[in-house]
Amino acid sequence: MCGIAGFWGAHARARASRMTRMLAHRGPNDEGVWLSQRAPLAIGNRRLKILDLSDGGHQPMLSRDGRYALTYNGEVYNFVQLRKDLLRKGHEFRTGTDTEVVFAGLMERGADAISRLEGMFAIAFWDERQGRLLLARDRLGIKPLFYSVQGGEFAFASEISPILASGVVVPAIDPGMLESFLRLLWIPEPGTLFRGILKLEPGCSMTWDGSAIDIHRYWDVPLPEVEPPRSAIESDNEKIAQLRSILIGAVERQLVADVPVGAFLSGGIDSTTIVALAAKIDPNAIRTYSIGFRSSDRNEEGAFDDVHYARIAARELGLVHEEIELLPDVVDLLPQMVRHLEDPVADPAAINAYLICEAARATSSVLLSGTGADELFGGYQKYTATQLGSTYQRIAKPVRKWLLEPVADSLPVAIGRVGLRPFRRVKRFLRHAGLDSFDRFLGFSCYYDADELGLLLNGDPKGATDPYKGVQLLKEAWDRRGTDDLVDRMTYVDLKYYLPGLALAYMDRASMAASVEVRVPLLDDVLVDFMARLPGVYKADGWRTKILLREAVRGLVPNGILNRPKAPFAAPVRSWLRRDMAPLIDEYLGAERIKDRGLLNQDVVCRLVHEHRQGAEDHSLRLWALLTLEVWCQEFIDKASQFKEPLDSIELSATTTAGALK
Numbered sequence: 001m002c003g004i005a006g007f008w009g010a011h012a013r014a015r016a017s018r019m020t021r022m023l024a025h026r027g028p029n030d031e032g033v034w035l036s037q038r039a040p041l042a043i044g045n046r047r048l049k050i051l052d053l054s055d056g057g058h059q060p061m062l063s064r065d066g067r068y069a070l071t072y073n074g075e076v077y078n079f080v081q082l083r084k085d086l087l088r089k090g091h092e093f094r095t096g097t098d099t100e101v102v103f104a105g106l107m108e109r110g111a112d113a114i115s116r117l118e119g120m121f122a123i124a125f126w127d128e129r130q131g132r133l134l135l136a137r138d139r140l141g142i143k144p145l146f147y148s149v150q151g152g153e154f155a156f157a158s159e160i161s162p163i164l165a166s167g168v169v170v171p172a173i174d175p176g177m178l179e180s181f182l183r184l185l186w187i188p189e190p191g192t193l194f195r196g197i198l199k200l201e202p203g204c205s206m207t208w209d210g211s212a213i214d215i216h217r218y219w220d221v222p223l224p225e226v227e228p229p230r231s232a233i234e235s236d237n238e239k240i241a242q243l244r245s246i247l248i249g250a251v252e253r254q255l256v257a258d259v260p261v262g263a264f265l266s267g268g269i270d271s272t273t274i275v276a277l278a279a280k281i282d283p284n285a286i287r288t289y290s291i292g293f294r295s296s297d298r299n300e301e302g303a304f305d306d307v308h309y310a311r312i313a314a315r316e317l318g319l320v321h322e323e324i325e326l327l328p329d330v331v332d333l334l335p336q337m338v339r340h341l342e343d344p345v346a347d348p349a350a351i352n353a354y355l356i357c358e359a360a361r362a363t364s365s366v367l368l369s370g371t372g373a374d375e376l377f378g379g380y381q382k383y384t385a386t387q388l389g390s391t392y393q394r395i396a397k398p399v400r401k402w403l404l405e406p407v408a409d410s411l412p413v414a415i416g417r418v419g420l421r422p423f424r425r426v427k428r429f430l431r432h433a434g435l436d437s438f439d440r441f442l443g444f445s446c447y448y449d450a451d452e453l454g455l456l457l458n459g460d461p462k463g464a465t466d467p468y469k470g471v472q473l474l475k476e477a478w479d480r481r482g483t484d485d486l487v488d489r490m491t492y493v494d495l496k497y498y499l500p501g502l503a504l505a506y507m508d509r510a511s512m513a514a515s516v517e518v519r520v521p522l523l524d525d526v527l528v529d530f531m532a533r534l535p536g537v538y539k540a541d542g543w544r545t546k547i548l549l550r551e552a553v554r555g556l557v558p559n560g561i562l563n564r565p566k567a568p569f570a571a572p573v574r575s576w577l578r579r580d581m582a583p584l585i586d587e588y589l590g591a592e593r594i595k596d597r598g599l600l601n602q603d604v605v606c607r608l609v610h611e612h613r614q615g616a617e618d619h620s621l622r623l624w625a626l627l628t629l630e631v632w633c634q635e636f637i638d639k640a641s642q643f644k645e646p647l648d649s650i651e652l653s654a655t656t657t658a659g660a661l662k
Helices: 012-021 079-088 098-116 161-166 175-184 237-254 269-281 295-301 306-317 330-341 349-360 373-377 381-392 397-409 421-432 437-445 450-456 472-481 486-513 525-532 547-552 573-578 582-588 591-597 602-614 620-637
Strands: 002-008 030-035 041-047 068-076 119-127 132-137 146-150 153-157 204-208 213-217 261-264 287-293 320-326 366-368 517-519
Touching (some): 012 161, 041 068, 153 161, 175 620, 237 269, 237 525, 269 373, 330 349, 349 366, 373 525, 573 620, 591 602
Parallel strands (some): 261 287
Antiparallel strands (some): 119 132, 146 153
């Protein structure tokens, strides 16, 4: 795994060198920078050695004739087959890296080679003769790629801070993306909270020739095949056998590494599926890690004890297992994570991921994660809630409006220090269940409706409000999908936006901050193609979720885990906000600070804090997002001068070279 960067413009080598060094945590083993002889372009790479630990994988990689250069971040799991195909075409290889295979494929086929790559990647490929730079990102956005173009200068990188340090753009808030962040707690592709900095969307490639960019989509989530809806999926032995075979292949491919491999183990069906298959393939291939919380924190959150279930799984599967109890100083960890995330994600699970990676680094340079399973297999409770909304609407409207919803709205979400999770779910369900299908789904995915957002941002409470402000891209994706399959539409939107914008974003940044590579076998390309083509009834149907997956791993995953209730990879944020972070809320979300910052309505923020502390409403993630926003402003807006290092202060070391193929 690596970090990549590049700059087009004046002082290209110096700027690219600075950008590359800011990615040292992504690749602590090696560094290289290469300067074009015909264009004001320099590209850089920081390498974390995973395959072929020799120096043969040094990047940027150059072709023998000097025409092509490559900087690459990722893992391509079908590189062995691609290598065989390229050998038949006359290519020779001097390393065992997938990097050299990717490079040879691009030299052979150009941009057409990208669609053949199966894995996670971000690529920058330069053609010296044509003077054109090709950027590409994997299908689902597992690996990040940011860019900015201003006044003829162009910068790209695996993270945002190097782009800020390049000088091509000054840190500033994008107001439209602020709306998205507050509603979703993350920012949909291709935007970022930084004005003038964008993400290359998943499944896309882009070219830059010094004057213009051209973006091409090379992949999209396949449409489901037309099949009769079936509720008795448990009897579809053909599909069950197919899925199990594909799962085994996905895990086997992603176990390949020249360093020790471990895995997250939460005790849920996703992570247990991965480690069960890994143990079946090679009993000694993997060790596992789980994270737990104080019992008082769990009670206040109303959460399950994941460590208990992880212990059961590890014991029954005979795994070497390590438990980590989370007793963090969250007041210090929050700004640390905001700095690592850069484009803010208001999910405290990012802290969990970072701490597990930090603990695992000494024994496992690669970790397998179950990220993406909910989106692919239909596991989220919002899918169930959106479907059940249709049933709820059969109840007479007066009964709903004047009895059920008012009663639910009056329910507390906590009594003292005991969280009432069922009440929280009921309240949220009834607030949105009466809406049409997309608005139900949106309500279960968002943390403010448009009117609430307008008030929070000091909008006119009497003015007309766009109901999809900040989430227009999700609505467009929903409409674009155009199928009558409700589950397919929900999973499509989440695979396109929720997955890369939230879980994959924080997992990449948290793991790379600890210099650990995280792989996601349940997003294997072959597996995604198979599941995407199945109708939604194979995934979620009424109260049932992950229907086909459960059948495919029955007998592999312990029954106590196979049938346990859904438990998110979360953190005890309610407890943290009431105890550890209470002084921070008073300071950062107090009326004076909110007024001075000038972004939010201080009366609305004060009301949210009061309702949460009284236990009347659960505003945990809203408040976490507001804290995240304030810390983000402090780290990137208030300290913008940190990115203005003079160019002449950079010392170029002997390591800033490129590796030419011999």
